[in-house]
Amino acid sequence: MAEYVKEKRRRGVKSAVLILDEVTPLEDWWKIIKYYIDKGELSTDVIIVSGSSSLGITKSVERFPGRKGYGKEISVLPLSFPQFVEVHGYKREEVLSDSALSSALFEEYTKKGGFPKSINCHSDAEEALIDGITSEVYKGGKDLKKVQEVLRSIMTKIPSALSFNSVANDVGISHVTVEEYIEFLKDLFMIQSHITRWETR
Numbered sequence: 060m061a062e063y064v065k066e067k068r069r070r071g072v073k074s075a076v077l078i079l080d081e082v083t084p085l086e087d088w089w090k091i092i093k094y095y096i097d098k099g100e101l102s103t104d105v106i107i108v109s110g111s112s113s114l115g116i117t118k119s120v121e122r123f124p125g126r127k128g129y130g131k132e133i134s135v136l137p138l139s140f141p142q143f144v145e146v147h148g149y150k151r152e153e154v155l156s157d158s159a160l161s162s163a164l165f166e167e168y169t170k171k172g173g174f175p176k177s178i179n180c181h182s183d184a185e186e187a188l189i190d191g192i193t194s195e196v197y198k199g200g201k202d203l204k205k206v207q208e209v210l211r212s213i214m215t216k217i218p219s220a221l222s223f224n225s226v227a228n229d230v231g232i233s234h235v236t237v238e239e240y241i242e243f244l245k246d247l248f249m250i251q252s253h254i255t256r257w258e259t260r
Contacts, residue, residue: 077105078107079106080109082110084112089123102128112195136173139173143164143168147164174188195247199247206240206243208230209241209244211229212229222234223237
């Protein structure tokens with residue numbers, strides 16, 4: 060970053076676009092950016108920070124409050140079903156008016172999901188997805204077996220109402236740990252939950 064600032068001054072560049080890709084493997088990556096923002100060195104620049112680890116970005120200590128200017132956060136998530144339909148060359152109206160087509164496409168979507176590799180039928184798509192999730196679990200300091208058991212418990216209960224306590228009873232851990240793991244899975248965008256602390260009577 061120091062070299063960037065030095066070179067910008069040398070060339071008399073008033074504004075630039077700085078792209079920092081894959082910052083998440085670097086510990087405390089945000090400190091360097093914050094330092095130069097606070098010094099005013101980046102006040103006219105556009106800074107794009109990206110990383111393949113959602114935890115490394117969304118759970119960083121610094122979220123740059125008051126320092127984003129006109130910037131915003133963009134999360135690149137797997138394709139939704141409407142987007143999946145679109146990349147297959149179909150229009151929304153066409154699918155809605157043809158129940159057989161919509162059913163076939165949805166069946167394919169449930170098997171492939173919204174990841175580009177799986178959509179494009181790459182041979183290593185499944186392995187890459189599992190490896191990516193496993194890596195995030197270990198980076199987050201979580202137990203892989205507990206993650207699997209929590210997910211299994213949730214999936215067997217859907218769509219019925221469930222609670223942290225009911226999942227805890229299935230897995231054999233405390234409801235506090237279940238809540239922690241579910242929050243972790245939400246941060247990974249693996250689930251969206253409205254799980255309560257107690258069973259609904």
